[in-house]
Amino acid sequence: MLDDDRALRELLRTCRTVAVVGAKDRPGAPVDGVGRYLLDVGFTVYPVHPARKTVWGLTAYPSLADVPGPIDIVVLFRAPQHCPDHAREAVALVPPPRIFWMQSGISSPEAASILAGMPVHVVSDRCLMVEHRRLLA
Incomplete structure (x- = not known):
């Protein structure tokens, strides 16, 4: 798990693409x-x-594999029982994401275990917006 503020700040500073799952x-x-x-x-x-065609005026993709470019951060707005499947999707991406982020109230030891040994930082039960504001404001 990525709990070090300094490391998280540096990662967030260099990440530019985010896949918002859910x-x-x-x-x-x-x-x-x-x-x-x-x-x-x-x-x-x-x-x-999986069902929406657009969100925020942008094309929506049915899965991480359908996203047309590298993803720096995968951020999940899904119930914890779905996180392991999304971790498996993230592992299959080339290149893999730099951060696998489970939003506030969401954690999955199984998803973290799937990502162990990969060059992917796992963040659990934290809000990306709150942390970005706090660390990079």
């Missing part, structure tokens, strides 16, 4: 606020949702 542009939903924040601060955002 993306929805429903006003008031936490994923909507975080997604819009990421866009506002200059990230290239790839919404990932």
Whole structure:
């Protein structure tokens, strides 16, 4: 798990692309606020949702494998039981993401175990928007 603020700050400073798994542009939903924040601060955002065609005016992709470019951060807005499957998807990406981020209230030891030994930092039960603001404001 990535718990060191200095290391996280440096990683966030150099990451530019984010795949938002479970993306929805429903006003008031936490994923909507975080997604819009990421866009506002200059990230290239790839919404990932199996049923939606667009989110935030962007093309939505049914899976991580369908995203058309390298992903620096995979951020999950899915229930913990879905995290291991997304960790397996992340492991299959070439190159793999630099960070596998499970949002506030979400953690999965199984997902972390799947990513162990990979060059992927795991963050659990923390909000990407809150941490980005705190570390890079």
